[in-house]
Amino acid sequence: TAVMILFRGDLNYRKLVGERNCVNTVGLEPSMQGFIPAPIIAARTVKSETICGMPKGRYEMLKTIDPKWMQKGDYGVVQFCAKAEPFKPAAYPCLDYGDTCFGVTCPVHQDI
Incomplete structure (x- = not known):
């Protein structure tokens, strides 16, 4: 049994959330839609439009600063989901x- 799973990279992150363009303020856990075999850490450099778990207003703020912030690879996220299926x-x-x-x-x- 895995103690924790680390998903690293933009492609793996997109696979983790099913390549869906989630609402950016919805958390990681609901974005995975039930795939929680163990606690999960997701770490990535943002290089695509798929993202979840952002604080309200952060997406709009970054979009104002740089409209292409999600494609440049200048930003990253590390997210943790402690819940696991029994x-x-x-x-x-x-x-x-x-x-x-x-x-x-x-x-x-x-x-x-």
């Missing part, structure tokens, strides 16, 4: 137990 039993056979491994309830893998 553990789900594996859908594959447990190599030691020979049946479906249920992690904490598996007689062999209780430390998972």
Whole structure:
């Protein structure tokens, strides 16, 4: 089980939020639309129009300063989503137990 996942780079960030042009003030968690297998850190240099989790008014302020701020690569973001989905039993056979491994309830893998 992953303790945390780091998504680095503009392309990975866009994949994380599904290549959608989100409302820029909507947070990272709702922008991922349910994909939260572990706590996530997203770090990127902004080089495309996809962005979320900005404080209200920040997008407009940056657009006033430089209309092409999202394409130049002069700005970056680091975002954190602490929430994670609860553990789900594996859908594959447990190599030691020979049946479906249920992690904490598996007689062999209780430390998972």
